[in-house]
Amino acid sequence: MNVAVGVSDRLVVRTTAVSAPEDLVARLPHSEALAWVRHGEGLVGWGEAARLVLPGGEDRFVRAREWLASVLGTATVEDPLGVPGSGPVAFGSFSFDAKAGESVLIVPRVVLGHRDGRSWYTTIGEHSESLALLRRPVAPSGIRWSDGEVDAPHHMRAVAAAVERIRAGHLSKVVLAQDLLATADAPIDTRVLLRRLADRFPSCYTFACAGLVGATPELLVRRMGGEVESLVLAGTIARDSADESLATTLFASAKDREEHSYAADMVRDALAPLCHELTMPDEPELLRLSNVIHLATPVRGRLAEERSVLDVVAALHPTPAVGGTPTDSALDLIRELETMERGRYAGPVGWIDARGDGEWGIALRCAQIEGARARLYAGGGIVAGSDPAAELAEAQSKFRAMRYAIDG
Ligand SMILES: C=C(O[C@H]1C=CC=C(C(=O)O)[C@@H]1O)C(=O)O
Numbered sequence: 525m526n527v528a529v530g531v532s533d534r535l536v537v538r539t540t541a542v543s544a545p546e547d548l549v550a551r552l553p554h555s556e557a558l559a560w561v562r563h564g565e566g567l568v569g570w571g572e573a574a575r576l577v578l579p580g581g582e583d584r585f586v587r588a589r590e591w592l593a594s595v596l597g598t599a600t601v602e603d604p605l606g607v608p609g610s611g612p613v614a615f616g617s618f619s620f621d622a623k624a625g626e627s628v629l630i631v632p633r634v635v636l637g638h639r640d641g642r643s644w645y646t647t648i649g650e651h652s653e654s655l656a657l658l659r660r661p662v663a664p665s666g667i668r669w670s671d672g673e674v675d676a677p678h679h680m681r682a683v684a685a686a687v688e689r690i691r692a693g694h695l696s697k698v699v700l701a702q703d704l705l706a707t708a709d710a711p712i713d714t715r716v717l718l719r720r721l722a723d724r725f726p727s728c729y730t731f732a733c734a735g736l737v738g739a740t741p742e743l744l745v746r747r748m749g750g751e752v753e754s755l756v757l758a759g760t761i762a763r764d765s766a767d768e769s770l771a772t773t774l775f776a777s778a779k780d781r782e783e784h785s786y787a788a789d790m791v792r793d794a795l796a797p798l799c800h801e802l803t804m805p806d807e808p809e810l811l812r813l814s815n816v817i818h819l820a821t822p823v824r825g826r827l828a829e830e831r832s833v834l835d836v837v838a839a840l841h842p843t844p845a846v847g848g849t850p851t852d853s854a855l856d857l858i859r860e861l862e863t864m865e866r867g868r869y870a871g872p873v874g875w876i877d878a879r880g881d882g883e884w885g886i887a888l889r890c891a892q893i894e895g896a897r898a899r900l901y902a903g904g905g906i907v908a909g910s911d912p913a914a915e916l917a918e919a920q921s922k923f924r925a926m927r928y929a930i931d932g
Pocket of ligand 1: 699701742757758759760818844845846888889901902903904905922
């Protein structure tokens, strides 16, 4: 465990109500951005009061929660608002695979929040960065695109091999992904990417945490008070026009409905022991984004007993939207066929406050930014009826979100 910024002294936290910020993303003073924004609402943060970096481990969610209890739980807090996201918060992003990759939690120095007509400003720690000079973001230029570790032929071979295993009865579904690299002339300012993503994908959760930037449509879990909510996505059709026949085709596709049902059923089954009053419609809905349409199932429940949002994240991750069915066989097959490290792609990303409220998405339609380089990831669910060329095309449609964020 690595705590980069000391937290030996109790943090001093002050939240004050402020007038509504016109634009949360525009308030970020520099590229080391923390963000979780949808339809103009959410949280942005900057500076670091404390950071936790965890190696892999099935227990990473428990360890994160314990660390948070010791940092946020012991803070001296002035929080007259007392709403989800006011007072001390941490932004976080967990590795997809318990056996590989790091997970990161960051308690920022400053948080700006806006939800349901309320806005607030929180400073954490003695040395507030509130007066941090706003450096104007400059759009990335001179972008060169190149293959990642999993290029198109590799991805198609992996899909074909997975289909064989599924047809042979080894498993029912696996999600396979590929990566793509972009190199710019100068370090990439994540705020430009956030701006473009938030404008083009307002219904997605535009996020940034420790260099992982994206706009995910998939809500793993929101916990506010006793209520929990999830939006399960799986089953996709590419879209470059408003043609409604695409939505009809997707809705009628037996292959996509099967792919979707594994994910929706697992989320229901994982939430059922934690909740009463769990509701889930019998049929999926359609979620229309500018590049793709997804099958979507909203699941809602009331927690049966007090649990932090991270407990629910731990119960859900990895869902078959990013892993497969059964989970363990799918994870083994991903390691065998994908061969790249996913890092924090397809892992939980979001925020949590000291009350245990928070919102966590699945880190999709995202890229890991390191200096002038970006590594983009996209994948799709494979079932017995999947076709390698169609899966490649689907992943390329999903890449379009981040390609646009980087290239404009
Ligand atoms: C794995 C990804 O998407 C998942 C979420 C929604 C739809 C999916 C699908 O239809 O395959 C995937 O399960 C990705 O975007 O990289």
